Amino acid sequence: MLKTASSITNAIGALNYKGTWNASTNNPTLTSSVGVKGDYYVVSVAGSTNLNGETLWGVGDMAVFNGSAWQKVDGGDTGAFTDVTVGNLTITSTLAANLAASANATFATSSLPLVPEGYITVTINGANKKVPYYGV
Numbered sequence: 248m249l250k251t252a253s254s255i256t257n258a259i260g261a262l263n264y265k266g267t268w269n270a271s272t273n274n275p276t277l278t279s280s281v282g283v284k285g286d287y288y289v290v291s292v293a294g295s296t297n298l299n300g301e302t303l304w305g306v307g308d309m310a311v312f313n314g315s316a317w318q319k320v321d322g323g324d325t326g327a328f329t330d331v332t333v334g335n336l337t338i339t340s341t342l343a344a345n346l347a348a349s350a351n352a353t354f355a356t357s358s359l360p361l362v363p364e365g366y367i368t369v370t371i372n373g374a375n376k377k378v379p380y381y382g383v
Contacts, residue, residue, distance in 0.1 A: 261285050262311070270294030270304035282312030289322075303367055 263285045268277065271294030279299045290308040298310060298317040309320040369376050 262287055264289075267291035268310055270296045270308075270310075272296075277310060277317060280316055282317065284312060284314035287311040287320075 263283070265286050265288050266275075268275065268288035268290055269292040270290050271292045273294075273296040275288075277288070277296070277298055279297065288310045290304045290306055290310065293305050295302045296304065298319075301317065301319045304310070304319065305321075307322040309322055311318050311320055367378050369378050
């Protein structure tokens with residue numbers, strides 16, 4: 248379900264805009280389970296600061312304090328990628344052809360194994376899947 252500012256307002260009362268928040272550097276500093284009910288920040292820089300278990304913040308998302316925890320209201324873009332590089336990935340010829348045709352993709356190989364830096368949760372057909380992500 249898409250959360251809107253009005254649905255959050257109805258759930259917790261009046262909202263109090265506190266400004267923008269850099270989710271990469273956690274500036275201003277926000278702490279899990281600490282805040283004033285109704286206070287909210289709009290994400291100005293995407294990042295992975297952990298607030299009450301939420302770690303995927305996109306520009307335009309809102310961090311809203313509900314009186315006991317910070318909640319994310321989706322409003323940003325956390326999945327639009329222009330260029331993605333992946334190594335040590337086995338792709339079937341059919342999938343590779345479809346990807347290359349639809350996304351102008353190129354595929355390269357690497358002799359070094361990749362180690363995930365962390366994981367994101369993706370919902371596919373109603374089921375949550377844990378997917379590793381890799382730094383560059």
